[in-house]
Amino acid sequence: xxxxxxxxxxxxxxxxxxxxxxxxxxxxxxxxxxxxxxxxxxxxxxxxxxxxxxxxxxxxxxxxxxxxxxxxxxxxxxxxxxxxxxxxxxxxxxxxxxxxxxxxxxxxxxxxxxxxxxxxxxxxxxxxxxxxxxxxxxxxxxxxxxxxx
Amino acid sequence: xxxxxxxxxxxxxxxxxxxxxxxxxxxxxxxxxxxxxxxxxxxxxxxxxxxxxxxxxxxxxxxxxxxxxxxxxxxxxxxxxxxxxxxxxxxxxxxxxxxxxxxxxxxxxxxxxxxxxxxxxxxxxxxxxxxxxxxxxxxxxxxxxxxxx
Ligand SMILES: Cc1cn([C@H]2C[C@H](O)[C@@H](COP(=O)(O)O)O2)c(=O)nc1N
Ligand SMILES: Cc1cn([C@H]2C[C@H](O)[C@@H](COP(=O)(O)O)O2)c(=O)nc1N
Numbered sequence: 001x002x003x004x005x006x007x008x009x010x011x012x013x014x015x016x017x018x019x020x021x022x023x024x025x026x027x028x029x030x031x032x033x034x035x036x037x038x039x040x041x042x043x044x045x046x047x048x049x050x051x052x053x054x055x056x057x058x059x060x061x062x063x064x065x066x067x068x069x070x071x072x073x074x075x076x077x078x079x080x081x082x083x084x085x086x087x088x089x090x091x092x093x094x095x096x097x098x099x100x101x102x103x104x105x106x107x108x109x110x111x112x113x114x115x116x117x118x119x120x121x122x123x124x125x126x127x128x129x130x131x132x133x134x135x136x137x138x139x140x141x142x143x144x145x146x147x148x149x
Numbered sequence: 150x151x152x153x154x155x156x157x158x159x160x161x162x163x164x165x166x167x168x169x170x171x172x173x174x175x176x177x178x179x180x181x182x183x184x185x186x187x188x189x190x191x192x193x194x195x196x197x198x199x200x201x202x203x204x205x206x207x208x209x210x211x212x213x214x215x216x217x218x219x220x221x222x223x224x225x226x227x228x229x230x231x232x233x234x235x236x237x238x239x240x241x242x243x244x245x246x247x248x249x250x251x252x253x254x255x256x257x258x259x260x261x262x263x264x265x266x267x268x269x270x271x272x273x274x275x276x277x278x279x280x281x282x283x284x285x286x287x288x289x290x291x292x293x294x295x296x297x298x
Contacts, residue, residue: 022188025262026181026262027179031179034267035174038271047287052225061217076201079201079258094273096259097267101267109172109229111230115174115177117242121250122183122246129194131193136194136198
């Protein structure tokens with residue numbers, strides 16, 4: 001594999017797959033960094049009184065709605081959004097960020113260690129969808145578990 | 150401040166605020182770690198053919214629905230979820246994780262460097278909601294910007 005250039009598309013050789021464009025993220029900020037920065041933002045404004053779990057969930061749902069608006073009434077959107085303008089990309093970047101910020105604060109206020117929870121969930125996903133059984137099929141576990149293929 | 154104990158509630162002195170219980174996350178995995186692990190999961194299953202931006206968005210919306218179900222028909226839920234059982238907490242941890250996994254893959258497939266996008270959005274949030282003006286008020290910028298308080 002080539003070394004990841006943060007936030008850039010790179011050529012990478014993925015195991016026995018053919019060369020593919022692969023986009024990577026910057027290493028920072030981490031989920032914990034974002035949690036801490038959002039906690040400071042909230043503390044400085046004395047806004048914890050409004051940031052109960054259900055309020056944060058609804059705030060996140062609102063942002064998911066704004067994110068969905070950017071994709072509505074379009075045909076399929078290709079990887080990398082080749083037809084989008086720079087302002088449209090930046091608007092998308094903002095809405096994705098809003099969802100992430102509220103999701104992280106919701107996990108914090110629920111005392112769920114989100115990064116570690118993701119590791120556990122990914123282990124479950126790998127068990128539920130064994131690569132050998134589901135290769136190239138989007139069928140859910142319940143649909144293919146009794147099939148002979 | 151006391152040193153963060155990963156995934157644990159700790160006593161922390163936050164500036165001039167009074168001592169408060171503060172929950173912190175583990176430092177890892179990072180957002181980029183999760184992106185990479187999910188990319189491997191998807192590659193191994195030949196599932197990139199299904200993981201177009203709009204499909205990932207809809208998958209995420211589905212998980213937001215499952216997350217919302219856990220909070221529906223309840224009264225307000227207190228910070229730290231004192232009344233929730235361990236299985237309920239783990240279910241919540243899984244649904245939060247599903248939302249995060251699809252959000253991260255959506256950003257990847259849109260070639261948005263999500264961690265850096267969050268930094269830019271948080272800078273905008275601080276400008277839109279100056280601490281001195283909004284202290285203790287949940288009113289949105291448009292509501293308070295012309296007020297004399
Ligand atoms: C009004 C408000 C905003 N934000 C932050 C988180 C989001 O990233 C962004 C959303 O702002 P708006 O509601 O103006 O879209 O600002 C926040 O944390 N808490 C709030 N009570
Ligand atoms: C069916 C399917 C699952 N998952 C992963 C991401 C989620 O974390 C979890 C969701 O599984 P389910 O649809 O069974 O809830 O599994 C995925 O990445 N791509 C898929 N095509």
